[in-house]
Amino acid sequence: MIISYEPDSFPPTGDLVSRLGRTGGIFLRNVGRGTLLVLQAFAGIPRALAGSRTDIGRALGQCGIRSFGVTSTVALFTGMILGLQAGLILRAYGQEMRVGYLVAQTMFREMGPFMTALILAASVGAAMAAQMGTMKVSQEIAALEVMSINPIHFLVTPRLIAMMLMTPVLTVYTDFIGILGGALVANTQLDVSWTAYYENVRFLLTSREIWVGFFKAWVFSVLITGISCFQGLSATDGAVGVGTATRRSVVICFLTVLITGYIITRMFY
Amino acid sequence: MMVELVNVYKRLGGRNILNGLSVSIDRGETLAIVGPSGTGKSVTLNHIIGLMSPDRGSINVMGMDITKLGYRELQKYRSKVGMLFQSGALLGWMTVYDNVALPLRECYHLPEDKIREKVDGILNLLSLTDSAGKFPNQISGGMQKRAGLARAVVCNPEIMLYDEPTSGLDPVMSRKIDELIISLQKRFSMTSIVVTHDLCSAFGIADKIAMLYGGKVVEYGTPEQFKASRNELVREFIRAQFSINIQTGGER
Ligand SMILES: Nc1ncnc2c1ncn2[C@@H]1O[C@H](COP(=O)(O)OP(=O)(O)OP(=O)(O)O)[C@@H](O)[C@H]1O
Numbered sequence: 001m002i003i004s005y006e007p008d009s010f011p012p013t014g015d016l017v018s019r020l021g022r023t024g025g026i027f028l029r030n031v032g033r034g035t036l037l038v039l040q041a042f043a044g045i046p047r048a049l050a051g052s053r054t055d056i057g058r059a060l061g062q063c064g065i066r067s068f069g070v071t072s073t074v075a076l077f078t079g080m081i082l083g084l085q086a087g088l089i090l091r092a093y094g095q096e097m098r099v100g101y102l103v104a105q106t107m108f109r110e111m112g113p114f115m116t117a118l119i120l121a122a123s124v125g126a127a128m129a130a131q132m133g134t135m136k137v138s139q140e141i142a143a144l145e146v147m148s149i150n151p152i153h154f155l156v157t158p159r160l161i162a163m164m165l166m167t168p169v170l171t172v173y174t175d176f177i178g179i180l181g182g183a184l185v186a187n188t189q190l191d192v193s194w195t196a197y198y199e200n201v202r203f204l205l206t207s208r209e210i211w212v213g214f215f216k217a218w219v220f221s222v223l224i225t226g227i228s229c230f231q232g233l234s235a236t237d238g239a240v241g242v243g244t245a246t247r248r249s250v251v252i253c254f255l256t257v258l259i260t261g262y263i264i265t266r267m268f269y
Numbered sequence: 270m271m272v273e274l275v276n277v278y279k280r281l282g283g284r285n286i287l288n289g290l291s292v293s294i295d296r297g298e299t300l301a302i303v304g305p306s307g308t309g310k311s312v313t314l315n316h317i318i319g320l321m322s323p324d325r326g327s328i329n330v331m332g333m334d335i336t337k338l339g340y341r342e343l344q345k346y347r348s349k350v351g352m353l354f355q356s357g358a359l360l361g362w363m364t365v366y367d368n369v370a371l372p373l374r375e376c377y378h379l380p381e382d383k384i385r386e387k388v389d390g391i392l393n394l395l396s397l398t399d400s401a402g403k404f405p406n407q408i409s410g411g412m413q414k415r416a417g418l419a420r421a422v423v424c425n426p427e428i429m430l431y432d433e434p435t436s437g438l439d440p441v442m443s444r445k446i447d448e449l450i451i452s453l454q455k456r457f458s459m460t461s462i463v464v465t466h467d468l469c470s471a472f473g474i475a476d477k478i479a480m481l482y483g484g485k486v487v488e489y490g491t492p493e494q495f496k497a498s499r500n501e502l503v504r505e506f507i508r509a510q511f512s513i514n515i516q517t518g519g520e521r
């Protein structure tokens with residue numbers, strides 16, 4: 001059973017070792033259940049695409065449009081900070097015209113997917129966890145199961161599809177706004193012309209940096225959906241439980257995105 | 270025996286909730302489970318539908334030990350069982366109509382006109398026609414409960430589990446729900462298990478009444494046997510319910 005209707009029933013323990021063991025046990029079990037949840041959600045994709053698809057549409061709206069404003073702002077300032085920081089260092093070596101290259105590479109490979117994932121985890125992911133949690137504690141999930149409707153196919157799969165489509169798109173958008181922010185700073189603070197900046201960026205557009213960024217975005221989208229939905233569906237104990245599930249989902253998403261981002265970068269470079 | 274629980278034990282959150290519970294019910298009969306709040310009535314229903322599994326003991330329904338079913342078999346079993354949840358458990362983003370139509374669409378894949386016919390019929394029966402287009406948070410708690418009932422019975426299950434079908438309803442509507450439970454039972458020879466605080470309704474609809482206390486059945490019998498019970502817990506439960514009725518002018 002992936003979705004449990006009972007609280008964790010581990011015997012109360014006293015000393016540190018057994019407490020650590022218990023925490024480790026719960027952690028491993030949750031990783032296992034979360035993985036199963038994601039696999040089941042993937043298994044539901046063919047049927048979801050063959051169906052009416054209104055669920056997917058709704059989920060798309062929720063993850064794309066709602067986070068547009070904040071993504072733009074964060075992307076712009078990330079690019080500006082990068083531009084300024086890198087520009088000042090490069091200037092010390094008389095290389096400030098290379099700033100476009102540095103900003104673009106960092107955006108494509110690291111900051112674009114990373115920032116987008118953090119924003120999505122904190123907004124869309126938290127919303128998913130809260131929604132699922134509320135449904136869990138008000139017995140709606142149980143009602144679906146009793147009607148022989150698989151809650152994972154019914155609720156998680158549309159969200160997974162929407163996130164997998166939307167995260168790469170939002171990431172590309174973040175990349176370009178960030179690069180634009182870098183250009184603004186380069187132009188006004190570092191006296192690098194638009195054309196020189198663009199020449200540097202264009203050099204990267206055909207490289208595999210973009211594909212690594214895409215790949216990261218896709219992995220993050222699966223992780224965020226899986227973690228948030230799993231935390232929501234694990235909620236027990238009424239409104240308090242929903243709060244706990246939401247907080248946990250955001251924290252775990254942040255940590256996982258950070259660590260996975262590093263691992264993927266290591267894999268490719 | 271249609272449903273048979275034998276010696277079921279369950280521990281939840283560090284406490285023994287079910288303590289050797291045994292109860293059974295024949296095909297086509299209605300069993301009422303009564304008892305004070307927090308004695309595990311809802312937990313018992315969760316066991317019968319397979320949402321929880323017992324620590325010890327067996328649960329036999331329609332000749333199957335449902336604690337041993339795999340996911341597929343469990344789904345198949347559940348499609349023969351309907352359940353009304355204590356809170357109604359409607360999906361918040363769907364209208365009442367879509368909620369009731371949901372099992373027909375998702376599991377039975379009926380054509381839309383067939384669905385409309387069935388759903389309109391059941392909504393009409395439960396006086397919910399005016400609320401069909403509303404969302405659950407726009408209607409009263411009692412109406413949500415009736416909508417939950419409509420959704421549970423729309424697939425004509427063989428077994429119906431009701432978790433407090435009449436709590437939160439006015440007396441007139443309560444008796445209407447009682448009549449509905451009886452008529453469903455007659456028409457489709459449905460087997461029903463009704464968890465209720467409402468003894469009046471239990472005496473009206475049940476073939477057998479079981480009183481739960483401390484996770485065990487402390488009294489079991491026909492309504493007549495139940496009324497004549499010498500068990501002090503039962504006597505007190507009956508007394509309390511009917512004396513409150515007099516003090517509050519017969520609210521229930
Ligand atoms: N999922 C759960 N996790 C932990 N404890 C639970 C769970 N479900 C029920 N319990 C505990 O089991 C006990 C019995 O709960 P249950 O909901 O079955 O009571 P009930 O007889 O239905 O009462 P009421 O008439 O108020 O609905 C309660 O004390 C409750 O705290």
Ligand SMILES: [Mg+2]
Pocket residue numbers: 310311312355432
């Ligand atoms: Mg209950």
